[in-house]
Amino acid sequence: MDYYKKPYEKSAFEAKADAQRIAFAPVVFQVVKTMRDTGILDYLRKQKQDGATVAQISDATGISRYGVNVLLDAGLSADIVWQQEAHYSLTMLGHCMLSDKMTRVNMDFVHDVCYEAMFHLEEAIREEKPAGLKVFGDWKTVYEGLSSLPKQAQESWFAFDHFYSDRAFPKALPIVFKNAPKSLFDVGGNTGRWTKQCLNYNEDVHVTILDLPGQLAMAREQLEEAGFGDRASYHPIDLLDPSQTFPSNPDAIWMSQFLDCFGENEIISILKQAALVMTSDTDLFIMETFWDRQPQEAGAFSLNQISLYFTCVANGNSRMYHSGDMIRLVHRAGLVVEEEFDKLGIGHTILRCRKR
């Protein structure tokens, strides 16, 4: 990836215009979300190229003409709609804000989980703690509070998490099962979503989920309901406590969208715990979205912004990593990267690691 290695060619004049895009960015965000959620974008989509007048949109959506008008004018300036005489039509970007699933998932996550919290970003950065989390409750990390978050925030959090993993899991399965592991550890297995796919994909594998007791209870319920009771085990562990140990004899260890939840020293500690139970034949698979491995710049952009969610809301010391940083941490834990698989799902990478 060769982005960001030279400055964009931009005149002072263009910079001043772009600067206003940033200065008013929160307003644009709320304008577009409101146009989406009041049904204005959907009504305009149905009118196709003919478009609609303020009065028509107001009648169709029940939003006052004044309200429709201020949103449309802001939408003109944000390239969401365009105007032919009194008729407004959706632009390509407007269509995307309405219909693209990834965009919707991102926007909902930012609104419901991050927006109010981000007001406290400077404090989070200065004090090295997730200062934005206080808008939801008095927890040290979001993980403690996840089950107590407001319903809307919780839904958007899981929708975001699952949207990305759901698209990567099918590509990951053949990679993980290439060496036919009989015993697989799903570290940070959460609701058991990945374990279930493994048990479906391969009849011979037994999966052990390593996670906090609360998450394990959720996972067990899901898996027993699906009839996988006898092929899964549950190992309660606080992965931040280096004195707690992994069970022994895994053929493979899986960590998906997991290490990004930790700071660098914590990652080294977790990987060292894993290394203790690995033999020279054990595969450790790390699946992550690394910002430098994105096929498009928009992917790098999104990941670099999501990092601030970890800073300000989640736990104050984790992030979406550069692959070079993660590989450095792998080495410091006494492991080596044997194989790398890029462009799985929406910009995921798998690092297959072994003991040095």
Place this chain on the structure above:
Amino acid sequence: MDYYKKPYEKSAFEAKADAQRIAFAPVVFQVVKTMRDTGILDYLRKQKQDGATVAQISDATGISRYGVNVLLDAGLSADIVWQQEAHYSLTMLGHCMLSDKMTRVNMDFVHDVCYEAMFHLEEAIREEKPAGLKVFGDWKTVYEGLSSLPKQAQESWFAFDHFYSDRAFPKALPIVFKNAPKSLFDVGGNTGRWTKQCLNYNEDVHVTILDLPGQLAMAREQLEEAGFGDRASYHPIDLLDPSQTFPSNPDAIWMSQFLDCFGENEIISILKQAALVMTSDTDLFIMETFWDRQPQEAGAFSLNQISLYFTCVANGNSRMYHSGDMIRLVHRAGLVVEEEFDKLGIGHTILRCRKR
């Protein structure tokens, strides 16, 4: 102005990338503001083209390396910095976010007055009231609460207001005094900033400020301190009450950045009140920033976003108007526009109106 009359040529691919810019817009906003306010941008400015490493920036600013790193990576993706090996340098846009006064004033206004309130935009639009104002207090409009806003919000509010008017007033004075008015009404005179300039500019004029009693007290203090006690009068009036009347015999009436604080019907009512005391020789000057009269699209963009401040924070029914709408309201009050002056200050327009 010919913006917005055809859709930008944008592929579905480009739209999807731009959509992420909107979906993460509040994060970008807070990242850039935090980079500015923790001194990272200023430190990088001083390093010029050589740039600086994460360690150097961390040492210079006292921000943790982790914090510097997540901000820089988000800043790379937001075109605030660029990277040569381990060294980061400011881009033209980064310079602008740090040093351009207008950008700073806009960003502070959005952060301190609008950011938290904008979370409630959809409610404001649906319920036709400034639903965001509740983050500051339980008032019907921001004008009632202005003196009770948090200090930071109040400072950013006035800095924003004055930044724009200060650049337009010098250009407006020769226009207003061309017909040598002896008696001038400053309607919505606020802190007396314009009145003071008039009294300085022309020795023969007497100015009467029309405003709420609270504002008049502030203005009187300012003007008496400046030694203008005998050339100014103060007429208390609630301009939203059509039964309250203007004093008589003005040679000229001045309304600056004032009518945008009202809804369309209120504007007609205020202009009709003014018309009652006008003769065929009275000039009524309306100075506004109309979004369609901006020399650059960035001006239209900014004004169309500011409108949502009026929707969500100020009073729920006002906005930055299109000049065509304002001229229509002028006509409905029984007035005609005799002359128009564009491009005063930063995109201000004066409409000189007379009785029909």
